[in-house]
Amino acid sequence: MTIHAQALLFDNDGTLVSSLESVRRCWTRWAAEYGITAEEFGRVELHGRPAAEIAADLLPAHVVPQAVARIEDLEVEDVPDGGVHLLPGTEDFLGALPAERWAVVTSATRRLAEARLNAVGILPKTLVAADDITRGKPDPEPYLLAARILGVDPAHCVVFEDAPAGLQAGRAAGMTTVALATTHQAHELTADLVVEDLSALSVLVTDAGTEISVRP
Numbered sequence: 678m679t680i681h682a683q684a685l686l687f688d689n690d691g692t693l694v695s696s697l698e699s700v701r702r703c704w705t706r707w708a709a710e711y712g713i714t715a716e717e718f719g720r721v722e723l724h725g726r727p728a729a730e731i732a733a734d735l736l737p738a739h740v741v742p743q744a745v746a747r748i749e750d751l752e753v754e755d756v757p758d759g760g761v762h763l764l765p766g767t768e769d770f771l772g773a774l775p776a777e778r779w780a781v782v783t784s785a786t787r788r789l790a791e792a793r794l795n796a797v798g799i800l801p802k803t804l805v806a807a808d809d810i811t812r813g814k815p816d817p818e819p820y821l822l823a824a825r826i827l828g829v830d831p832a833h834c835v836v837f838e839d840a841p842a843g844l845q846a847g848r849a850a851g852m853t854t855v856a857l858a859t860t861h862q863a864h865e866l867t868a869d870l871v872v873e874d875l876s877a878l879s880v881l882v883t884d885a886g887t888e889i890s891v892r893p
Contacts, residue, residue, distance in 0.1 A: 699760030725840025766876030
């Protein structure tokens with residue numbers, strides 16, 4: 678299977694980098710600070726959603742702004758303590774792409790996303806973060822904004838995601854979706870293509886665009 682695209686849009690956490698240990702550490706501490714029980718916390722979908730939406734599901738509205746600021750501080754402070762590392766294939770895959778043909782589209786805040794990306798040496802020319810949108814994944818707004826910034830028709834964009842919410846956002850944006858089974862099992866992911874991680878893919882850049890294929 679070969680996918681043709683003019684722009685490639687990547688989620689960050691769970692797609693380009695792994696931050697699962699950091700997320701678990703920080704959110705567990707955060708929940709304890711705000712008196713949220715394990716049962717309450719377990720009912721909320723955590724992965725692939727903006728922190729503000731998660732906090733709004735768990736806390737009274739007047740507490741949410743301060744709580745969101747707190748979890749951002751905890752996660753940013755955790756980055757130097759080994760809170761993030763590159764997932765297999767990320768460095769080679771991004772290294773093959775022209776800077777103007779790809780973007781990172783993350784549910785994290787810009788401050789947190791840049792801290793994690795800088796820690797692993799990824800410097801995207803285009804970054805869409807939670808600060809830039811009004812509706813987070815699974816709404817298509819983040820991916821549609823990235824396509825608009827890159828000047829590419831959504832139908833010619835490919836979304837790379839590890840979370841159901843992000844894949845739903847990509848589909849709703851009318852984009853081709855590639856799921857990476859890094860944080861969920863393959864059968865839990867609905868996409869045009871499902872692979873283990875970016876190391877399973879090869880990329881060929883041409884004047885007409887980009888060709889993505891599964892390695893034999």
